[in-house]
Structures are given as structure tokens and as C-alpha cells.
Amino acid sequence: MKKRSVKRIASNIFLIIAALILIYAIYAVVQTRRTGEEVFIFGFKPYIIQTGSMEPDLRVNSLIVVRQGGFDRVQVGDDISYRAPGFDVNVCHRVIEITEEGFHTQGINNNQPDEFVVTEEDFVGIVVFNSNITVFIIYAFQNHPVITILTILVVVMVFVAIKILLSSPKGKRAL
Numbered sequence: 001m002k003k004r005s006v007k008r009i010a011s012n013i014f015l016i017i018a019a020l021i022l023i024y025a026i027y028a029v030v031q032t033r034r035t036g037e038e039v040f041i042f043g044f045k046p047y048i049i050q051t052g053s054m055e056p057d058l059r060v061n062s063l064i065v066v067r068q069g070g071f072d073r074v075q076v077g078d079d080i081s082y083r084a085p086g087f088d089v090n091v092c093h094r095v096i097e098i099t100e101e102g103f104h105t106q107g108i109n110n111n112q113p114d115e116f117v118v119t120e121e122d123f124v125g126i127v128v129f130n131s132n133i134t135v136f137i138i139y140a141f142q143n144h145p146v147i148t149i150l151t152i153l154v155v156v157m158v159f160v161a162i163k164i165l166l167s168s169p170k171g172k173r174a175l
Contacts, residue, residue: 008167015159025063026141033142038124043068045125047081047090053107054079054092058130061139064092065129071120074103079127082118090124 025046028039032047039045049062058064058079066081074080076095080103084091093105096113103118140147 011163019156025065029063030142040068044128047092049092050089051107053109054094055109057108058092058127059132061132063131063133064127066092066125067128068125070126071123074098074123074126080105080118081124081127082122083124084114084118084122085116092127 024041028041028046029048031039032045045066045068047064047066049058049060049064052060064079064081074095076098078095079092080095081090081092082103082105091105091114093107093114095103095118096106097104099117101117102120103123104113105118106113140151141149
């Protein structure tokens with residue numbers, strides 16, 4: 001196989017994987033907001049940061065991915081997700097101290113540590129990824145799904161057209 005073919009195949013595989021990850025993230029966030037049930041696939045779940053308590057590291061509307069479980073692997077400095085009393089959604093804060101009772105946490109933008117201790121029962125998982133790039137897409141999908149789907153289709157068609165143009169032999173352009 002030629003190097004160009006291998007690069008093209010690798011590029012296509014990467015594009016497909018990226019698209020599947022994005023579709024999954026959008027689905028999981030929308031489904032959780034609609035039903036209130038947690039959707040973990042292969043032990044991972046995306047969340048949207050809803051407050052400024054973790055800014056500037058995790059901005060409002062940032063996408064985070066939480067790996068389910070791992071209570072015994074948490075270290076001071078890890079960002080974790082947990083169910084907190086009095087909150088309708090999971091909280092994501094940084095672990096500032098580990099005691100026999102559990103984890104003491106604090107939003108890095110908050111002046112005081114949280115008033116409660118995170119126990120294994122309340123613990124959801126460890127933040128393993130965060131991004132501000134996908135926020136616009138998820139927000140748009142939640143508020144304008146038809147426009148978002150059309151926009152994604154147009155972007156995909158443009159990428160396909162560019163790929164066809166770049167892969168056509170010189171002098172014989174497709175389209």
C-alpha cells in the first residue's frame with residue numbers, strides 16, 4: 001500500500017472516531033438533561049460545567065468527561081464529580097484534603113471549602129478530560145437541534161468536498 005493510502009485511511013478513521021465521540025457527548029448531555037438519568041458508556045460520561053466555581057480552569061459551559069468510580073485512586077488536586085446535598089445536578093470540585101471520612105473539596109474560585117465531606121456513596125468519578133471547544137455545539141444542539149444538525153451536515157459536506165479535491169489527480173479535479 002502506498003503511503004498516501006495509509007494516510008488517507010488513518011485520516012478517515014480519525015475523522016469517524018472524532019465524529020462518534022462528538023455525537024456521543026451530545027447525546028449523553030441531552031439525554032441526561034431530558035431524563036435526569038446518568039448515561040455512562042464504557043465507564044465515561046460527559047457533563048457541562050454550570051457554575052463559575054471552578055473558573056478559570058473549568059469555565060461555565062465547559063465540557064468535562066468523568067470516569068466512573070475510582071474512589072480509592074483519588075489524590076489531592078484531582079477534580080471529581082459527586083452528588084452534593086441540596087443540588088439537583090452533580091458537582092465538580094477539586095479535592096483539597098483526604099481524611100478517613102472522605103474527601104474535602106473546594107471550587108477553585110470559591111473562598112471557602114465545601115461544608116460537607118464527599119463519601120464513597122456520593123462519589124461519581126474523576127474528571128479525565130475537559131474542553132471549551134465543544135461547548136457551542138452542545139449548547140446549540142440543546143436549543144436549536146434542527147439548525148445544529150443542518151450546520152453539522154454542511155460542515156461534513158465541505159470536509160468531504162475538500163478531501164475529494166485534494167485526493168483527485170492533478171489536472172482532473174472532481175466536482
